[in-house]
Amino acid sequence: MQPLLEVWNLSKQFGGLHAVRNVSFSVREGEVVSIIGPNGAGKTTVFNLISGFLQPTAGEVIFRGQVVSRLKPHQRARLGLGRTFQIVRPFSGLTILENVMVGAFLHTRSPAVAREEAMQILRFVGLEHRAHQFPGSLTLAGRKRLEVARALATRPRLILLDEVVAGLNPTEAEEMIRLLRRLSELGVSAVAGVEHVMRVVLRLSDRVVVLHHGEKIAEGPPEAVVRDPVVIAAYLGGEVTAGA
Protein backbone atom coordinates (compact mmCIF):
# COMPACT_ATOMS: atom_id res chain seq x y z
CA MET A 1 0.00 0.00 0.00
CA GLN A 2 1.20 3.48 -0.76
CA PRO A 3 2.36 5.50 2.26
CA LEU A 4 0.20 8.43 3.38
CA LEU A 5 3.14 10.80 3.29
CA GLU A 6 6.41 10.48 1.43
CA VAL A 7 9.27 12.91 1.71
CA TRP A 8 11.99 12.59 -0.91
CA ASN A 9 15.44 14.15 -0.55
CA LEU A 10 14.05 17.24 1.06
CA SER A 11 16.55 20.08 1.41
CA LYS A 12 16.30 23.65 2.60
CA GLN A 13 19.05 26.20 2.64
CA PHE A 14 18.91 29.54 4.41
CA GLY A 15 21.73 31.45 2.75
CA GLY A 16 24.74 29.26 3.38
CA LEU A 17 23.06 27.27 6.15
CA HIS A 18 21.77 23.80 5.30
CA ALA A 19 18.83 23.68 7.71
CA VAL A 20 17.60 20.43 6.14
CA ARG A 21 19.70 18.27 3.85
CA ASN A 22 18.52 15.30 1.81
CA VAL A 23 15.94 14.05 4.25
CA SER A 24 13.68 11.20 3.15
CA PHE A 25 11.11 9.28 5.14
CA SER A 26 7.53 8.15 4.90
CA VAL A 27 4.49 7.76 7.10
CA ARG A 28 1.97 4.96 6.65
CA GLU A 29 -1.73 5.16 7.37
CA GLY A 30 -2.39 4.90 11.12
CA GLU A 31 1.23 5.43 12.15
CA VAL A 32 2.67 7.85 14.67
CA VAL A 33 6.18 8.83 13.64
CA SER A 34 8.41 10.98 15.84
CA ILE A 35 11.04 13.28 14.42
CA ILE A 36 13.60 13.83 17.11
CA GLY A 37 16.78 15.84 17.20
CA PRO A 38 18.54 18.37 19.38
CA ASN A 39 17.94 22.10 19.26
CA GLY A 40 18.31 23.47 15.74
CA ALA A 41 18.36 20.01 14.14
CA GLY A 42 15.83 21.10 11.52
CA LYS A 43 12.56 19.60 12.81
CA THR A 44 10.49 22.76 12.49
CA THR A 45 11.95 23.40 9.05
CA VAL A 46 10.86 19.92 7.94
CA PHE A 47 7.34 20.63 9.21
CA ASN A 48 7.25 23.95 7.42
CA LEU A 49 8.37 22.26 4.20
CA ILE A 50 5.75 19.53 4.48
CA SER A 51 2.92 21.93 5.32
CA GLY A 52 3.91 24.46 2.67
CA PHE A 53 5.01 27.38 4.82
CA LEU A 54 8.47 27.08 3.30
CA GLN A 55 9.47 26.13 -0.24
CA PRO A 56 12.15 23.42 -0.44
CA THR A 57 15.46 24.14 -2.12
CA ALA A 58 15.24 20.60 -3.46
CA GLY A 59 13.14 17.48 -2.97
CA GLU A 60 9.48 16.51 -3.11
CA VAL A 61 6.62 16.03 -0.71
CA ILE A 62 3.99 13.49 -1.74
CA PHE A 63 0.77 13.31 0.24
CA ARG A 64 -1.90 10.72 -0.52
CA GLY A 65 -0.20 9.94 -3.79
CA GLN A 66 -0.16 13.55 -4.94
CA VAL A 67 2.89 15.76 -5.30
CA VAL A 68 2.08 18.70 -3.04
CA SER A 69 5.45 20.45 -3.06
CA ARG A 70 4.12 23.43 -5.01
CA LEU A 71 0.77 23.78 -3.23
CA LYS A 72 -0.01 26.58 -0.80
CA PRO A 73 -0.51 25.79 2.90
CA HIS A 74 -4.30 26.14 2.73
CA GLN A 75 -4.46 23.79 -0.25
CA ARG A 76 -2.46 21.16 1.63
CA ALA A 77 -4.77 21.60 4.62
CA ARG A 78 -7.71 20.93 2.33
CA LEU A 79 -6.13 17.65 1.26
CA GLY A 80 -6.04 16.54 4.88
CA LEU A 81 -2.67 17.75 6.09
CA GLY A 82 -3.00 19.38 9.50
CA ARG A 83 -0.36 20.99 11.65
CA THR A 84 0.29 22.70 14.96
CA PHE A 85 2.88 25.34 15.70
CA GLN A 86 5.83 24.99 18.06
CA ILE A 87 4.96 28.36 19.57
CA VAL A 88 1.23 28.05 20.17
CA ARG A 89 -0.82 30.45 18.12
CA PRO A 90 -4.41 30.64 19.32
CA PHE A 91 -6.82 33.18 17.83
CA SER A 92 -6.86 35.08 21.09
CA GLY A 93 -9.89 37.24 20.27
CA LEU A 94 -12.06 34.16 19.73
CA THR A 95 -13.31 31.81 22.42
CA ILE A 96 -11.84 28.33 22.68
CA LEU A 97 -14.92 26.89 21.00
CA GLU A 98 -14.76 29.48 18.20
CA ASN A 99 -11.07 28.72 17.64
CA VAL A 100 -11.99 25.12 16.93
CA MET A 101 -15.05 26.12 14.87
CA VAL A 102 -12.81 27.95 12.42
CA GLY A 103 -11.15 24.62 11.69
CA ALA A 104 -14.50 22.86 11.27
CA PHE A 105 -15.61 25.35 8.60
CA LEU A 106 -13.24 23.56 6.23
CA HIS A 107 -15.90 20.93 5.62
CA THR A 108 -19.19 22.59 6.57
CA ARG A 109 -20.75 25.96 5.93
CA SER A 110 -23.23 25.70 8.75
CA PRO A 111 -22.19 27.42 11.98
CA ALA A 112 -24.50 25.09 13.92
CA VAL A 113 -22.77 22.01 12.51
CA ALA A 114 -19.34 23.58 13.04
CA ARG A 115 -20.24 24.37 16.65
CA GLU A 116 -21.47 20.84 17.29
CA GLU A 117 -18.34 19.28 15.80
CA ALA A 118 -16.04 21.69 17.60
CA MET A 119 -17.73 20.75 20.85
CA GLN A 120 -17.15 17.04 20.17
CA ILE A 121 -13.49 17.68 19.51
CA LEU A 122 -13.17 19.76 22.66
CA ARG A 123 -14.60 16.78 24.50
CA PHE A 124 -12.04 14.55 22.83
CA VAL A 125 -9.14 16.73 24.00
CA GLY A 126 -10.69 17.42 27.41
CA LEU A 127 -11.36 21.15 27.02
CA GLU A 128 -15.14 21.06 26.80
CA HIS A 129 -15.65 22.82 30.13
CA ARG A 130 -13.54 25.73 28.89
CA ALA A 131 -15.41 26.10 25.59
CA HIS A 132 -16.69 29.61 26.17
CA GLN A 133 -13.55 31.03 27.70
CA PHE A 134 -10.74 32.72 25.86
CA PRO A 135 -7.45 30.97 25.10
CA GLY A 136 -5.65 33.47 27.31
CA SER A 137 -7.11 31.72 30.34
CA LEU A 138 -5.43 28.41 29.45
CA THR A 139 -2.11 27.11 30.72
CA LEU A 140 0.52 26.14 28.16
CA ALA A 141 -0.69 22.55 28.29
CA GLY A 142 -4.21 23.72 27.59
CA ARG A 143 -3.10 25.86 24.69
CA LYS A 144 -1.25 22.92 23.17
CA ARG A 145 -4.45 20.90 23.39
CA LEU A 146 -6.35 23.71 21.76
CA GLU A 147 -3.75 23.76 18.99
CA VAL A 148 -4.34 20.04 18.41
CA ALA A 149 -8.13 20.44 18.63
CA ARG A 150 -8.20 23.22 16.04
CA ALA A 151 -6.16 21.17 13.62
CA LEU A 152 -8.30 18.07 14.25
CA ALA A 153 -11.45 20.04 13.45
CA THR A 154 -10.37 20.20 9.81
CA ARG A 155 -10.62 16.37 9.76
CA PRO A 156 -7.02 15.79 8.73
CA ARG A 157 -5.65 12.44 7.63
CA LEU A 158 -2.23 13.36 8.97
CA ILE A 159 -1.34 15.88 11.62
CA LEU A 160 2.11 17.41 12.07
CA LEU A 161 2.70 18.18 15.74
CA ASP A 162 5.62 20.52 16.34
CA GLU A 163 6.89 20.05 19.92
CA VAL A 164 3.64 19.00 21.51
CA VAL A 165 5.23 18.19 24.86
CA ALA A 166 7.98 20.83 25.10
CA GLY A 167 7.49 22.99 28.17
CA LEU A 168 5.00 20.64 29.79
CA ASN A 169 5.54 19.10 33.20
CA PRO A 170 5.71 15.28 33.33
CA THR A 171 2.03 14.91 34.25
CA GLU A 172 0.91 17.20 31.46
CA ALA A 173 3.23 15.50 29.00
CA GLU A 174 1.83 12.12 29.97
CA GLU A 175 -1.73 13.37 29.40
CA MET A 176 -0.78 14.78 26.03
CA ILE A 177 0.76 11.47 24.99
CA ARG A 178 -2.39 9.65 26.04
CA LEU A 179 -4.39 12.04 23.94
CA LEU A 180 -2.17 11.53 20.90
CA ARG A 181 -2.30 7.75 21.29
CA ARG A 182 -6.05 8.08 20.78
CA LEU A 183 -5.69 9.90 17.44
CA SER A 184 -6.11 6.57 15.66
CA GLU A 185 -9.70 6.52 16.94
CA LEU A 186 -10.26 9.42 14.60
CA GLY A 187 -8.31 7.79 11.80
CA VAL A 188 -5.57 10.37 12.04
CA SER A 189 -1.88 9.60 11.58
CA ALA A 190 0.73 11.85 13.14
CA VAL A 191 4.27 13.11 12.85
CA ALA A 192 5.48 14.49 16.16
CA GLY A 193 8.53 16.69 16.48
CA VAL A 194 10.35 16.21 19.76
CA GLU A 195 13.46 17.98 20.95
CA HIS A 196 14.53 15.70 23.78
CA VAL A 197 14.68 11.95 23.86
CA MET A 198 12.02 11.40 26.45
CA ARG A 199 11.13 7.83 27.20
CA VAL A 200 7.52 8.82 27.64
CA VAL A 201 7.53 10.39 24.22
CA LEU A 202 9.13 7.41 22.60
CA ARG A 203 6.24 5.39 23.92
CA LEU A 204 4.13 7.50 21.68
CA SER A 205 5.72 6.59 18.40
CA ASP A 206 5.67 3.57 16.17
CA ARG A 207 8.78 4.78 14.45
CA VAL A 208 11.42 7.44 15.04
CA VAL A 209 13.40 9.56 12.59
CA VAL A 210 16.46 11.26 14.02
CA LEU A 211 17.72 14.55 12.62
CA HIS A 212 21.07 16.12 13.39
CA HIS A 213 22.40 19.26 11.75
CA GLY A 214 19.63 18.93 9.18
CA GLU A 215 20.48 15.38 8.17
CA LYS A 216 18.76 12.13 8.96
CA ILE A 217 21.20 10.10 11.01
CA ALA A 218 18.95 7.26 12.10
CA GLU A 219 15.51 5.76 11.68
CA GLY A 220 13.77 2.81 13.24
CA PRO A 221 11.68 1.54 16.09
CA PRO A 222 11.98 3.69 19.23
CA GLU A 223 13.77 1.09 21.39
CA ALA A 224 16.48 0.59 18.81
CA VAL A 225 16.94 4.27 18.07
CA VAL A 226 17.48 5.35 21.67
CA ARG A 227 20.25 2.76 22.01
CA ASP A 228 21.88 3.73 18.73
CA PRO A 229 25.38 5.05 19.54
CA VAL A 230 25.20 7.53 16.66
CA VAL A 231 22.06 9.01 18.17
CA ILE A 232 23.51 9.09 21.66
CA ALA A 233 26.63 10.81 20.38
CA ALA A 234 24.52 13.43 18.59
CA TYR A 235 22.64 14.21 21.77
CA LEU A 236 25.80 14.35 23.82
CA GLY A 237 27.17 16.79 21.28
CA GLY A 238 30.13 14.61 20.41
CA GLU A 239 31.49 13.75 17.00
CA VAL A 240 29.28 11.36 15.16
CA THR A 241 31.20 8.22 14.42
CA ALA A 242 29.55 5.03 13.46
CA GLY A 243 31.55 2.86 15.80
CA ALA A 244 31.32 4.99 18.92
Place this chain on the structure above:
Amino acid sequence: MTRWREAAIPLALAAAVLAVPLVVKNPYHLNVAILVLVWTTLGAAWNIVGGYAGQLSLGHAAFFGIGAYSLALTAHYWGWSPWAGMAMAVAVSVPLAAAIGAITFRLRGPYFVLGTLALAEVLRLVVLAWRDLTYGAAGIMVPEIFPGLSRAPYYYFIALAAIAAVGTTWWMERSGFGYYLTAIREDQETAESIGVNAAWYKNLALMISAAFTALTGAFYASHLMFIEPDIVLSEPVSVQMAVVAIIGGRGTVLGPLVGALLLVLASEIFRAQFQQAHLLIYGLLLMLTILFMPGGVLGEIQHRLRLRAAPRPVIGTTFSSSHESSGQREVG
Protein backbone atom coordinates in the same frame (compact mmCIF):
# COMPACT_ATOMS: atom_id res chain seq x y z
CA MET B 1 -37.41 29.85 16.50
CA THR B 2 -34.09 30.99 17.93
CA ARG B 3 -33.34 32.38 14.50
CA TRP B 4 -36.31 34.69 14.72
CA ARG B 5 -35.45 35.75 18.21
CA GLU B 6 -31.91 36.49 17.10
CA ALA B 7 -33.21 38.61 14.26
CA ALA B 8 -35.84 40.44 16.31
CA ILE B 9 -33.64 43.25 17.58
CA PRO B 10 -31.98 43.98 14.21
CA LEU B 11 -35.37 43.98 12.49
CA ALA B 12 -36.80 46.34 15.09
CA LEU B 13 -33.82 48.63 14.66
CA ALA B 14 -34.20 48.60 10.89
CA ALA B 15 -37.89 49.46 11.24
CA ALA B 16 -37.03 52.32 13.58
CA VAL B 17 -34.49 53.70 11.09
CA LEU B 18 -37.07 53.53 8.30
CA ALA B 19 -39.64 55.31 10.45
CA VAL B 20 -37.50 58.42 11.02
CA PRO B 21 -39.04 60.55 8.19
CA LEU B 22 -42.48 59.97 9.70
CA VAL B 23 -41.32 61.85 12.78
CA VAL B 24 -38.61 64.17 11.48
CA LYS B 25 -40.11 66.65 9.04
CA ASN B 26 -37.61 69.50 9.30
CA PRO B 27 -35.47 69.34 6.10
CA TYR B 28 -32.29 70.34 7.92
CA HIS B 29 -32.73 67.54 10.45
CA LEU B 30 -33.55 65.08 7.70
CA ASN B 31 -30.36 66.07 5.90
CA VAL B 32 -28.36 65.44 9.06
CA ALA B 33 -30.03 62.04 9.35
CA ILE B 34 -29.09 61.32 5.72
CA LEU B 35 -25.50 62.22 6.50
CA VAL B 36 -25.49 59.92 9.51
CA LEU B 37 -26.67 57.06 7.32
CA VAL B 38 -24.21 57.89 4.54
CA TRP B 39 -21.41 57.56 7.06
CA THR B 40 -22.97 54.50 8.65
CA THR B 41 -22.97 52.77 5.27
CA LEU B 42 -19.42 53.90 4.53
CA GLY B 43 -18.21 52.93 7.99
CA ALA B 44 -19.87 49.52 7.67
CA ALA B 45 -18.29 49.02 4.26
CA TRP B 46 -14.85 49.94 5.59
CA ASN B 47 -15.45 47.77 8.65
CA ILE B 48 -15.84 44.60 6.57
CA VAL B 49 -12.30 44.80 5.30
CA GLY B 50 -10.66 47.10 7.88
CA GLY B 51 -12.45 45.80 10.97
CA TYR B 52 -13.28 42.16 10.41
CA ALA B 53 -10.49 41.18 8.03
CA GLY B 54 -8.05 43.56 9.75
CA GLN B 55 -6.77 45.03 6.48
CA LEU B 56 -6.30 48.74 7.03
CA SER B 57 -7.41 50.80 4.05
CA LEU B 58 -6.66 54.50 3.80
CA GLY B 59 -7.89 54.85 0.26
CA HIS B 60 -11.55 53.98 0.20
CA ALA B 61 -12.19 57.43 -1.25
CA ALA B 62 -11.13 55.76 -4.50
CA PHE B 63 -14.26 53.58 -4.54
CA PHE B 64 -16.41 56.42 -3.25
CA GLY B 65 -15.13 58.75 -5.96
CA ILE B 66 -15.53 56.12 -8.66
CA GLY B 67 -19.14 55.76 -7.55
CA ALA B 68 -19.74 59.49 -7.69
CA TYR B 69 -18.04 60.01 -11.06
CA SER B 70 -19.65 56.92 -12.61
CA LEU B 71 -23.06 58.41 -12.03
CA ALA B 72 -22.01 61.91 -13.04
CA LEU B 73 -20.13 61.00 -16.23
CA THR B 74 -22.55 58.40 -17.59
CA ALA B 75 -25.38 60.90 -17.15
CA HIS B 76 -23.43 63.80 -18.60
CA TYR B 77 -22.04 62.08 -21.70
CA TRP B 78 -24.44 59.28 -22.44
CA GLY B 79 -27.60 60.54 -20.81
CA TRP B 80 -27.87 57.45 -18.62
CA SER B 81 -30.36 57.40 -15.80
CA PRO B 82 -28.86 57.77 -12.32
CA TRP B 83 -29.89 54.18 -11.62
CA ALA B 84 -27.84 52.88 -14.52
CA GLY B 85 -25.01 55.12 -13.32
CA MET B 86 -25.24 53.49 -9.94
CA ALA B 87 -25.01 50.05 -11.47
CA MET B 88 -21.98 51.29 -13.39
CA ALA B 89 -20.43 52.49 -10.12
CA VAL B 90 -20.56 48.99 -8.69
CA ALA B 91 -19.52 47.37 -11.96
CA VAL B 92 -16.36 49.49 -12.13
CA SER B 93 -15.33 49.49 -8.50
CA VAL B 94 -15.62 45.77 -7.79
CA PRO B 95 -13.15 44.61 -10.47
CA LEU B 96 -10.81 47.42 -9.48
CA ALA B 97 -10.99 46.23 -5.86
CA ALA B 98 -10.32 42.68 -7.02
CA ALA B 99 -7.24 43.86 -8.94
CA ILE B 100 -5.86 45.85 -6.01
CA GLY B 101 -6.52 42.92 -3.70
CA ALA B 102 -4.93 40.42 -6.05
CA ILE B 103 -1.76 42.49 -6.17
CA THR B 104 -1.41 43.53 -2.54
CA PHE B 105 -2.93 40.66 -0.55
CA ARG B 106 -0.31 38.19 -1.77
CA LEU B 107 2.42 40.27 -0.21
CA ARG B 108 3.20 40.58 3.43
CA GLY B 109 3.63 43.94 5.09
CA PRO B 110 2.05 47.34 4.57
CA TYR B 111 1.35 46.88 0.84
CA PHE B 112 -2.41 46.99 1.15
CA VAL B 113 -2.54 50.24 3.08
CA LEU B 114 0.01 51.79 0.72
CA GLY B 115 -1.78 50.41 -2.32
CA THR B 116 -5.14 51.85 -1.32
CA LEU B 117 -3.57 55.18 -0.37
CA ALA B 118 -1.84 55.39 -3.74
CA LEU B 119 -4.93 54.33 -5.67
CA ALA B 120 -7.06 57.11 -4.20
CA GLU B 121 -4.39 59.74 -4.72
CA VAL B 122 -3.68 58.69 -8.31
CA LEU B 123 -7.40 58.75 -9.12
CA ARG B 124 -7.76 62.21 -7.61
CA LEU B 125 -4.86 63.51 -9.66
CA VAL B 126 -6.17 61.91 -12.85
CA VAL B 127 -9.63 63.40 -12.36
CA LEU B 128 -8.06 66.79 -11.63
CA ALA B 129 -5.81 66.66 -14.67
CA TRP B 130 -8.15 65.14 -17.25
CA ARG B 131 -10.29 68.24 -17.58
CA ASP B 132 -11.68 67.37 -21.01
CA LEU B 133 -13.42 64.39 -19.51
CA THR B 134 -14.07 65.30 -15.89
CA TYR B 135 -14.01 69.12 -15.85
CA GLY B 136 -11.21 68.78 -13.29
CA ALA B 137 -11.30 70.99 -10.24
CA ALA B 138 -14.27 72.90 -11.66
CA GLY B 139 -16.45 69.92 -10.82
CA ILE B 140 -19.48 68.53 -12.56
CA MET B 141 -23.25 68.62 -12.07
CA VAL B 142 -24.99 65.40 -11.13
CA PRO B 143 -28.62 64.56 -11.88
CA GLU B 144 -30.94 63.77 -9.02
CA ILE B 145 -32.13 60.22 -8.49
CA PHE B 146 -35.32 61.51 -6.97
CA PRO B 147 -36.28 64.80 -8.61
CA GLY B 148 -38.49 66.94 -6.45
CA LEU B 149 -38.31 68.96 -3.31
CA SER B 150 -38.71 66.24 -0.72
CA ARG B 151 -35.61 64.76 0.85
CA ALA B 152 -37.55 61.78 2.19
CA PRO B 153 -36.91 59.51 -0.83
CA TYR B 154 -33.18 60.12 -0.39
CA TYR B 155 -33.52 59.23 3.22
CA TYR B 156 -35.31 55.97 2.44
CA PHE B 157 -32.73 55.03 -0.16
CA ILE B 158 -29.71 55.56 2.07
CA ALA B 159 -31.54 53.94 4.97
CA LEU B 160 -31.98 50.80 2.87
CA ALA B 161 -28.33 50.95 1.83
CA ALA B 162 -27.24 51.31 5.46
CA ILE B 163 -29.50 48.45 6.49
CA ALA B 164 -28.05 46.33 3.68
CA ALA B 165 -24.45 47.14 4.68
CA VAL B 166 -24.99 46.65 8.39
CA GLY B 167 -27.17 43.61 7.67
CA THR B 168 -24.38 42.11 5.59
CA THR B 169 -22.03 42.54 8.54
CA TRP B 170 -24.61 41.01 10.85
CA TRP B 171 -25.01 38.00 8.60
CA MET B 172 -21.24 37.77 8.13
CA GLU B 173 -20.63 37.64 11.85
CA ARG B 174 -22.80 34.54 12.02
CA SER B 175 -21.35 32.80 9.00
CA GLY B 176 -18.20 30.86 8.29
CA PHE B 177 -17.04 33.81 6.19
CA GLY B 178 -17.04 36.07 9.25
CA TYR B 179 -15.15 33.51 11.33
CA TYR B 180 -12.61 33.20 8.54
CA LEU B 181 -12.07 36.97 8.34
CA THR B 182 -11.61 37.17 12.10
CA ALA B 183 -9.16 34.28 12.01
CA ILE B 184 -7.19 35.98 9.24
CA ARG B 185 -7.07 39.19 11.25
CA GLU B 186 -5.89 37.37 14.34
CA ASP B 187 -3.22 35.24 12.69
CA GLN B 188 -3.09 34.71 8.96
CA GLU B 189 -0.59 31.85 8.95
CA THR B 190 -2.55 29.87 11.49
CA ALA B 191 -5.69 30.47 9.49
CA GLU B 192 -3.94 29.13 6.39
CA SER B 193 -2.76 26.09 8.32
CA ILE B 194 -6.39 25.10 8.85
CA GLY B 195 -7.35 25.55 5.23
CA VAL B 196 -8.32 29.21 4.97
CA ASN B 197 -7.47 30.75 1.60
CA ALA B 198 -6.57 34.06 3.20
CA ALA B 199 -5.80 36.00 0.02
CA TRP B 200 -9.17 35.07 -1.50
CA TYR B 201 -11.27 35.86 1.57
CA LYS B 202 -9.54 39.20 2.09
CA ASN B 203 -10.22 39.99 -1.52
CA LEU B 204 -13.85 38.97 -1.25
CA ALA B 205 -14.20 41.25 1.78
CA LEU B 206 -12.63 44.09 -0.18
CA MET B 207 -14.94 43.56 -3.16
CA ILE B 208 -18.06 43.65 -0.97
CA SER B 209 -16.69 46.71 0.80
CA ALA B 210 -15.95 48.46 -2.50
CA ALA B 211 -19.44 47.73 -3.83
CA PHE B 212 -21.15 49.40 -0.86
CA THR B 213 -18.70 52.30 -0.94
CA ALA B 214 -19.22 52.97 -4.64
CA LEU B 215 -22.98 52.75 -4.27
CA THR B 216 -22.86 55.30 -1.47
CA GLY B 217 -20.55 57.50 -3.53
CA ALA B 218 -23.05 57.53 -6.38
CA PHE B 219 -25.90 58.25 -4.00
CA TYR B 220 -23.99 61.03 -2.30
CA ALA B 221 -23.15 62.69 -5.62
CA SER B 222 -26.78 62.69 -6.62
CA HIS B 223 -27.80 63.96 -3.20
CA LEU B 224 -25.32 66.87 -3.46
CA MET B 225 -26.10 67.39 -7.18
CA PHE B 226 -22.53 68.54 -7.73
CA ILE B 227 -19.15 66.89 -7.24
CA GLU B 228 -15.50 67.79 -7.54
CA PRO B 229 -12.40 65.70 -6.87
CA ASP B 230 -11.61 67.44 -3.61
CA ILE B 231 -15.00 66.46 -2.23
CA VAL B 232 -15.39 62.86 -3.31
CA LEU B 233 -11.84 61.67 -3.95
CA SER B 234 -10.05 63.41 -1.13
CA GLU B 235 -8.09 61.91 1.69
CA PRO B 236 -10.52 63.13 4.39
CA VAL B 237 -13.16 60.81 2.93
CA SER B 238 -10.83 57.81 3.30
CA VAL B 239 -9.80 58.85 6.77
CA GLN B 240 -13.30 59.55 7.98
CA MET B 241 -14.52 56.14 6.84
CA ALA B 242 -11.85 54.55 8.97
CA VAL B 243 -12.46 56.92 11.88
CA VAL B 244 -16.20 56.18 11.93
CA ALA B 245 -15.53 52.45 12.18
CA ILE B 246 -12.69 52.76 14.67
CA ILE B 247 -14.51 55.09 17.05
CA GLY B 248 -17.70 53.04 16.86
CA GLY B 249 -15.87 49.75 17.19
CA ARG B 250 -13.85 47.87 14.60
CA GLY B 251 -15.28 44.48 13.93
CA THR B 252 -18.66 45.18 15.54
CA VAL B 253 -21.96 45.17 13.68
CA LEU B 254 -23.39 48.44 14.94
CA GLY B 255 -20.08 50.21 15.56
CA PRO B 256 -20.30 52.20 12.31
CA LEU B 257 -23.76 53.51 13.26
CA VAL B 258 -22.47 54.63 16.66
CA GLY B 259 -19.37 56.17 15.09
CA ALA B 260 -21.38 57.95 12.41
CA LEU B 261 -23.82 59.35 14.97
CA LEU B 262 -20.99 60.65 17.13
CA LEU B 263 -18.99 62.18 14.30
CA VAL B 264 -21.80 63.69 12.27
CA LEU B 265 -23.60 65.12 15.26
CA ALA B 266 -20.39 66.49 16.78
CA SER B 267 -19.34 68.16 13.55
CA GLU B 268 -22.85 69.57 12.97
CA ILE B 269 -22.91 71.02 16.47
CA PHE B 270 -19.45 72.55 16.22
CA ARG B 271 -19.45 73.55 12.58
CA ALA B 272 -21.63 76.56 13.34
CA GLN B 273 -19.04 77.88 15.78
CA PHE B 274 -15.74 77.10 14.08
CA GLN B 275 -15.14 76.59 10.39
CA GLN B 276 -12.64 73.76 10.37
CA ALA B 277 -13.59 72.53 13.81
CA HIS B 278 -14.77 69.14 12.59
CA LEU B 279 -11.18 68.12 11.87
CA LEU B 280 -10.27 69.01 15.42
CA ILE B 281 -13.28 67.07 16.66
CA TYR B 282 -12.24 63.94 14.74
CA GLY B 283 -8.77 64.19 16.14
CA LEU B 284 -10.01 64.60 19.68
CA LEU B 285 -12.61 61.84 19.45
CA LEU B 286 -10.07 59.51 17.88
CA MET B 287 -7.50 60.25 20.57
CA LEU B 288 -9.99 59.74 23.36
CA THR B 289 -11.15 56.47 21.82
CA ILE B 290 -7.67 55.09 21.36
CA LEU B 291 -6.68 56.11 24.86
CA PHE B 292 -9.73 54.95 26.77
CA MET B 293 -11.59 52.56 24.48
CA PRO B 294 -9.12 50.92 22.13
CA GLY B 295 -11.85 48.65 20.79
CA GLY B 296 -14.14 51.59 20.04
CA VAL B 297 -17.35 52.44 21.87
CA LEU B 298 -19.27 49.29 20.97
CA GLY B 299 -16.17 47.11 20.96
CA GLU B 300 -15.52 48.07 24.56
CA ILE B 301 -19.10 47.42 25.64
CA GLN B 302 -19.21 44.02 23.91
CA HIS B 303 -15.88 43.04 25.37
CA ARG B 304 -17.09 43.75 28.90
CA LEU B 305 -20.33 41.85 28.32
CA ARG B 306 -18.46 38.88 26.92
CA LEU B 307 -16.05 38.78 29.84
CA ARG B 308 -18.96 38.83 32.22
CA ALA B 309 -20.73 36.05 30.32
CA ALA B 310 -17.67 33.79 30.33
CA PRO B 311 -17.30 32.01 33.66
CA ARG B 312 -13.98 32.59 35.35
CA PRO B 313 -11.69 29.56 35.47
CA VAL B 314 -12.41 27.52 38.56
CA ILE B 315 -9.10 25.73 38.68
CA GLY B 316 -5.72 26.93 37.59
CA THR B 317 -4.84 23.87 35.56
CA THR B 318 -6.15 23.13 32.15
CA PHE B 319 -7.84 19.86 32.68
CA SER B 320 -9.05 18.02 35.70
CA SER B 321 -6.52 16.04 37.66
CA SER B 322 -8.98 13.21 38.17
CA HIS B 323 -6.91 10.82 36.11
CA GLU B 324 -3.45 10.95 37.58
CA SER B 325 -0.72 9.66 35.37
CA SER B 326 0.59 6.27 36.26
CA GLY B 327 3.20 5.80 33.57
CA GLN B 328 6.88 6.50 33.82
CA ARG B 329 7.91 10.11 33.69
CA GLU B 330 11.55 9.83 32.95
CA VAL B 331 12.94 12.60 30.88
CA GLY B 332 15.86 11.47 28.79
